Amino acid sequence: MWIQRTIQLNEKSRGFHLITREIQQQLPELHSVQVGLLHLFIQHTSASLTINENADPTVRSDMEAHINRMVPENAPYYKHTYEGADDMPAHIKASLLGNSVSIPISNGEMALGTWQGIYLGEHRDYGGKRRILATIQGQ
């Protein structure tokens, strides 16, 4: 069984956002898969998908605080600067964190650990609505 569907996320502010529920709600077909994989692929180069802690919002804000220092704005060696100070750092962050996640499906549910959730990393100041292509396979 293969299912493929585009998920449009509501616009988010810059930073990391827990989107597990938003994804689940748009993929009711998950319930019909006994064993399989869910592949989520963000079709942009300045936002990322990753899996991290689902409970404490300060994990998300600390992650944003740290990655802004690891990949600073206005580095003197950037040449790709005409879309704003947040542009080139957003591309670098997207590649460091990754643009897709693959999540096992067990008994009709994503087999996330107790403390795991899906994060959208929005790395632009005004990134707009983001598009994720979800591919479900399994039996």
Added chain:
Amino acid sequence: MWIQRTIQLNEKSRGFHLITREIQQQLPELHSVQVGLLHLFIQHTSASLTINENADPTVRSDMEAHINRMVPENAPYYKHTYEGADDMPAHIKASLLGNSVSIPISNGEMALGTWQGIYLGEHRDYGGKRRILATIQGQ
């Protein structure tokens, strides 16, 4: 064909550990797959899975030395600090390195390059036993 199985890793010290053999031994079904994919997904948010050099242990210790500087403990901007100095850095490292790997299967074996092995990144001082959900698919 789909196979899904939980692998419990023995407790590891903080740092990077080569776990290729530990994974292989727990997945005898690999031998019955001619072509396919093995997906390994760690169900924790303070440890990671990655693929790197399988021969020289100093690659693992250098990687730990470097990532501890890239993602330091006790950064003044961390707010998620109540589980200890190693807590928030562990979450950041987990997202930078990733919580899953997908490895092609060819003729009943993982199709790793000559020098490739599977690393567990244990990013907590005392992370305990870690759980990996392995999903094999193929024919």
Added chain:
Amino acid sequence: MWIQRTIQLNEKSRGFHLITREIQQQLPELHSVQVGLLHLFIQHTSASLTINENADPTVRSDMEAHINRMVPENAPYYKHTYEGADDMPAHIKASLLGNSVSIPISNGEMALGTWQGIYLGEHRDYGGKRRILATIQGQ
């Protein structure tokens, strides 16, 4: 349907390279897949695969400039140094960026976003020809 094929890339200079077309040309079978996934796995530990902006070459050179600062050569704590100053940083960069990408297939084409392309990160000064194992599955 499962297809697996080794792709040999031409030798590239150190830095990031757009390889979308080189990959497409070697995978004509993509056209026969209505829905599926393409998994690309580089069988080396000092080069990486990632997805990023496909238009402006300064994104690639800025990414190289930044990652060379994030993961410097000749750090005093490196012990794995006998293959040259570019050796240990290459291993670290490979794990940060990742050694594989999974790309959805829709209607016979990779379902990349408008601005997305596949990057090879060549992290050695003279990395030689790189080998990617491509696995296509779908229907």
